[in-house]
Amino acid sequence: MIVCVCNNVSDRKIRRAVDDGLSTMLELRTELEVGTCCGKCHSCAKAVLRECLEDARASAAFMPQGALAA
Numbered sequence: 818m819i820v821c822v823c824n825n826v827s828d829r830k831i832r833r834a835v836d837d838g839l840s841t842m843l844e845l846r847t848e849l850e851v852g853t854c855c856g857k858c859h860s861c862a863k864a865v866l867r868e869c870l871e872d873a874r875a876s877a878a879f880m881p882q883g884a885l886a887a
């Protein structure tokens with residue numbers, strides 16, 4: 818799904834950015850330029866970001882101890 822039409826940013830692109838460590842709207846604006854044109858995508862992008870962060874936290878909670886240490 819395209820979240821930001823002006824800058825062609827999809828929910829998958831946002832998810833990938835969160836997987837790479839981004840966690841704020843400011844970072845999304847800086848890295849992907851989400852919401853930097855008309856701004857109509859801001860609330861949708863924020864909702865997608867929140868969902869991605871919740872999924873990332875849930876995944877981390879189920880990781881076996883030491884899985885990230887390698």
Ligand code: FES
Nearest residue numbers: 821823855856858
């Ligand atoms: S739709 Fe994202 S800035 Fe216009």
